Amino acid sequence: MDFGKVIDRRGTYSTQWDYIEDRFGPGTKSLTPFSISDMDFKSPNEIIETLKEVLAHGVFGYSRWNHSNYKGAIKNWYLKRYKTNIKEEWVVYSPAVIYSISILLEEILKKGEKILTHTPRYDGFNKILSNYNVIDIKLKEVSKGEYETDFEKIEAEFKKGIKAFLLCNPENPVGKVWSEMELRGLIKLCEKYDVYLISDDIHMDISRVEVTPAIKLRERKTIIVSSASKSFNTPALGGSYALIPDEDIRNKFLYLIKEKHALGSPMIMGMLSTITAYNSCEKWLDDLNEYLTANCEYVVKVLDGYKGLKAYVPSGTYLMWIDFKETGISSKDLQKRLIEIGKVAIMSGETYGDPYKIRLNVGCSLEKVKVGIEGIKKAVNM
Incomplete structure (x- = not known):
């Protein structure tokens, strides 16, 4: 795969390229975007060929996900990629990761019960957490690019009564991958205080260090929500999955998705792309990770230390979390400069909880x- 090939995405109804004005305002549609977390790369040829076969067949009726081809591909991926044994019966289909989390919280949390999560955090979490009693734990940057949580504060909040903990592994936007030791510490507290752990692992395959799925360390009251879509650049095809060992929660989840929300039939393209990705595209993913790491290293080489900027290679994701505090420029002013002088659309850290960063x-x-x-250099040079 030639990841260096430039592919024109304008005119394809791309959120990142065709709808820049939605996030950056009128008159910004000509900017070069670095915003929405999808990639500009073609998906693996194996996935494209699978989709061609579906199109050639030409019949697009209702389909099913509850079979070993789908669930077995996910099971085998976790075993070969993460040395994690899961059971096929744990696997449930969902149209999207954020939808899964929303449904799970609807099922797990009663009115007034509290949920704990980290900040800075993915802005999509904010939308589904707005109806709940949310307690924030701030990730502390102990050195450049190295973030730690506060286990003492977590336990203090658990003692007051927390029903669920929402984790992101790797963390979006800071790029932190939770080590096995850290996860064991968190899980120990979840066990002690009987707290559900929901882990959004959608970026798990884009990593520069070893990733440990939380479900490997604890099955009871642990749920993973994920998708092949980030890793293989297929979000527009639809589909995700959850791993739910708890039979009662799993059955309630299935009831809500099938009976209440009428979403039992998966999008066939998304389901088949997941099967193909996990069964046949590991080499492509390894090559992708090499290319993304080189991109990150290039950004650090050029920008780290430039006019007060700080940049680091994240442990996971393809999202760079760049600190501009020492430039003396305000968040509002930097965004204005990026748009008007740099001609680039880059997400403000305010969106995720830190006004002195850009993503x-x-x-x-x-x-x-x-x-x-x-574009960034021009903006800070002004």
Whole structure:
């Protein structure tokens, strides 16, 4: 796969490329975007060929996900990639990860019960957490790019009564991958205080260190929500899954998705792309990770230390979390400069809970990354 090839995505109804004005305002549609967390790369040829076969067949009726081809592909992926044994019966289909979390919280939390989660955090969490009593734990940057949680504060909040903990592994936007030791510490507290652990692992395959799925360490009251869509760039095909060992929660989840929300039939393209990705595209993923790491290293080489900027290679994801506090520029002013002078659309850290950061998506050709870097340099040079 030639990850350096530039592919024109304009005119394809792309959220990142065609709807820039939705996030950056009127008159910004000509900017080069580094915003939405999808990639500018073609998906693996194996997935494309699978989809061609579906199109050639030409019949697009209702379909099913509850079979060993789908669940077995997920089971085998966790075993070969993460040395984690899961049971096929744990696997349930869902149209989207955020939808899964929303449904799970609806089932697990009663009115007034509290949920704990980290900040800075993915803005999609904020939308589904708005109706709940949310307690934030701030991730502390102990050194450049190294973030730690506060276990003492977590336990203090658990003692007051927390029903669920929402984790993101790797963390979006800071790029932290939770080590096995850290997960064991968190799980120990969840066990002690009888807290559900829901882990959003959608970025798990984009990692530069070893990833441990939480469900490997604890099955009871642990749920993973994930998808092959981030790793293999197929979000528009639809589909995700949850791993729910708890039979009661799993059955309630299935009831809500099938009976209440009428979403029992999966999108066939998403289901088949997941099967193909997990069965046949591991080499492509390894090559992708090499390319993304090189992109991250290039950004650090050029921007770290430039005019007060701080950049690091994240342990996971293709999202760079760049600190501009020492430039002396306000968040509002920097966004204005990025748009008007740099001609780039880059997400403000305020969206995720830190006004002194920007989130740069490097899931693209190095050629495009260089455009983003030059745009940032022009913005801070003003």
